[in-house]
Amino acid sequence: MNQRPGNQLFDAYFTTRDMREVFCDQGRVQAMLDFEAALSRAQARVGLIPSSAVAPIEAACSAGLYDFAALGEAIATAGNSAIPLVKALGKQIAAQNAEAERYVHLGATSQDVMDSGLVLQLRRALELIESDLAQLGHVLASQARQYATTPLAGRTWLQHATPVTLGMKIAGWLGAVTRSRQRLAELKPRLLVLQFGGASGTLAALGEQAMPIAQALAEELKLTLPEQPWHTQRDRVVEFGAVLGLIAGSLGKLGRDVSLLMQTEAAEVFEPSAPGKGGSSTMPHKRNPVGAAVLIGAATRVPGLLSTLFSAMPQEHERSLGLWHAEWETLPEICCLVSGSLQQALLIAQGLEVDAGRMAHNLDLTQGLVLAEAVSIVLAQRVGRDTAHHLLERCCKRAVAEQRHLRAVLGDEPHVTAELSAAELDRLLDPAHYLGQAQTWVERAVAEHSALTA
DSSP, rough: OOTTOOOOOOOOHHSSHHHHHHHSHHHHHHHHHHHHHHHHHHHHHSSOOOOOGGGHHHHHHOGGGGGGHHHHHHHHHSSSHHHHHHHHHHHHTTTHHHHHTTTTTTTTOOOHHHHHHHHHHHHHOOOHHHHHHHHHHHHHHHHHHHHTTTTEEETTEEEEEEEEEEEHHHHHHHHHHHHHHHHHHHHHHHHHHHOOOOOTSSSSGGGGGGHHHHHHHHHHHHHHHOSSSTTOOOHHHHHHHHHHHHHHHHHHHHHHHHHHHHHHHTEEEEEEOOOOTTOOOOOOOOOHHHHHHHHHHHHHHHHHHHHHHHTTSSOOOTTTTTTHHHTHHHHHHHHHHHHHHHHHHHHHHHTTEEEEHHHHHHHHHTTGGGGGHHHHHHHHHHHHHHHHHHHHHHHHHHHHHHOOOOHHHHOOHHHTTTTOOOOHHHHTOOHHHHHHHHHHHHHHHHHHHHHHHO
16 A cells, blocks of 8 residues: 555645655655765765766665665664665665775765755755745735725724724735745755764865865755854754744734634634535534644644754754754654645635625624724814713713614714714714725735735
8 A cells, every 4th residue: 555755644634745755754865865976976076086986876876775664773773864874875886886885975974964965855845835935925915905995893802993904914914924935035045055074073084175075065966065064053954943933823823813703703704615624523514614723733833843943952062962863853843834834824815715794794793882993083183082082982881781883872972963973973983984004004015925026
């Protein structure tokens, strides 16, 4: 039976196939072998090893040639994945060309192989995340424009506040996506760098050829050569993890908003429906926000994983004991969770179902009270702030006590009608006329997204 990469029951829900393939055993091993193949090419370019050794080494640098189960057992004794892999690589080459085997892994250390291999994996992960973020930005920009003037109740402390628009709320999600894309672009030059320092970071084994080989190796892998090896300086990978944490949190905010708007009592915005989606094992009527659950779940899990990366930063001297090891599964899992969250966010954003009528109905649940501020602001300019505030407060209490619409109560209040005409009151109690700069915020968020995309 064919198994999905990772062979995990929940993978289809919490991550994506492409991201899991980046960090599955095949992906990890191939990335390390790509380093070894590039190292042989770089050393041949500089003249350290004969060019005839390159082809046999490259031919052996295919992950499909290796027994992952055997490597896994060997790792338990070796302490890292590079040591048994390099041994297996040497045997593979020696079986075909004993001379070429002499030149494998020359001058490198295990962490060079693993960290540079990780960077190659992260480059692919970054491409996937950037692509999904850009696509999500496009969808959110379109939705924000479509609903730029659609009023719904603003909610503060989970209570009705003044009106906002659905487009403004979506523009808030869009702005966070845009900033995450900016952060990824900014960190990329710091992240996509070679790790190559040899035993203690000095590359002493390569003598005067060290820097030419390092530069050639960076070019072969299409990475930047950093100012020095970073074996125990982990800010690069932790920065990437931190930005992924921000993405997870921002998507969690989107998921939280959608799930609250989907609540039966609100029923204003819904995830797209599909056969079998969001059902209950016992309640036929249920329509659960299963996509939002992934977003919220990732936003809940990633901070704990990120704390591991931060905790692993104070590494000892030139090679860490245990702290480096703590990163191996942590950062890949963050990448996988964020990829799954992005996938679900895209599905939600693309198929967002909006009930504008329900929004209008909910806006009127408090019978005009959400627009008391609008009346108070105008009235304050005519009778003073304190007087207007106390007058509106008294009218609001009457409206609640008498279960009447605020418009009716205000129409009966001489101190109000003396200052505001019936037409003015009608306009002030219309949510569509108290949306402030909501449309401007949409335009600005969309413009910032478009500028980044151009």
